[in-house]
Amino acid sequence: MIGILIPAHNEEDLLEDCLRAALRAAQHEALGGEAVEVLVVLDSCTDRSSAIVGSYPVHGLEIQARNVGQARALGAHFLLDRGVRWISCTDADSRVAQDWLVAQLALDADAVCGTVTVAQWDAAFSESAQIRYHQHYQYREGHRHIHGxxxxxxxxxxxxxxxxxxxxxxxxxxLVRQLERCGATIAWSQRPQVLTSARLDSRARGGFGDYLRDLSQVG
Structure with missing residues (x-):
């Protein structure tokens, strides 16, 4: 069995698209009918996120931590208790490709670090900032990006x-650094595809949104 782990904090605007994409990936014919369970860890949500999760054939776990690391850890523990052999992580503001799970598993590694593609740039993110982003981002095999x-x-x-x-x-x-210390084989690949948000009001301080905001303020 495979588990898809999605932490969420007040993601009512983007969560449905995320869940639809995850469920499409879970039904890919190349998985050969292997069971896939989707879990959303609802961390301190005060919007409609919980109701949205309840309307889809997925698991929901509600916590009050306001901490993405704790949310992922509790979610991983839940999935491991369910008997999953593989955990695929994404975010509630992201949409995985239909062959996302297939692409991860095909790399035959202990862990897979994939790239992300920005679905739509925030209006506050200037053209020059976009150019700076593309100059530094590596869409290739062997990249060294790490994205939850x-x-x-x-x-x-x-x-x-x-x-x-x-x-x-x-x-x-x-987690990736710990995997490296343990001698795990890690595939750094662009084959597993994920579209993500370029919003600058990030849910987790120090995350991808903050990186984009800092980049938009350069120069």
């Missing part, structure tokens, strides 16, 4: 690495 929106790990390697730590940001980076 496009990360996969086997259950065995996750346990060996000690799992996500309750960090307010960079919990994905911490």
């Amino acid at each position: 929106a496009n990360l996969g790990v086997s259950a065995e390697a996750y346990r060996r690495a000690g799992g996500f730590e309750p960090l307010a940001c960079d919990e994905d980076v911490q």
Whole structure:
């Protein structure tokens, strides 16, 4: 069984698109009918996110942590208890490709770090800032980007690495560093595709949105 892990904090505007994409990926014929369970960890949500999750054939876990690392850790524990062999992580403001799971598993690694593509640039993100972004971002095999929106790990390697730590940001980076220390094989690939938001009002301080905001203020 495969698990898809999605932390969410007040994501009513983007969550439905995220869930539809995840469920399409879960039904890909190349998975050969293997069961896929989708879990949304609703962290301190005060909007309609919980109601949206309840309207889809997915699991919902409500917590009051306001901490993405803790949300991912609790979600991973839930999925491992369900018996998953592989955990695929994405974010509630992102949309995975239909072959996302297939592409991760085909890399035959202990963990997969994928790239992200910005779906639509925020109006506040200038053309010059977009150019700076594309100059630095590596859409290629062997890149070194780490995104919680496009990360996969086997259950065995996750346990060996000690799992996500309750960090307010960079919990994905911490896990990958621990995987490297444990000698896990990591595929750095652009093949698993994910579209993500370029909003500058990020839910997690220090995350991708803050990186974009800092980039937009350069020069």
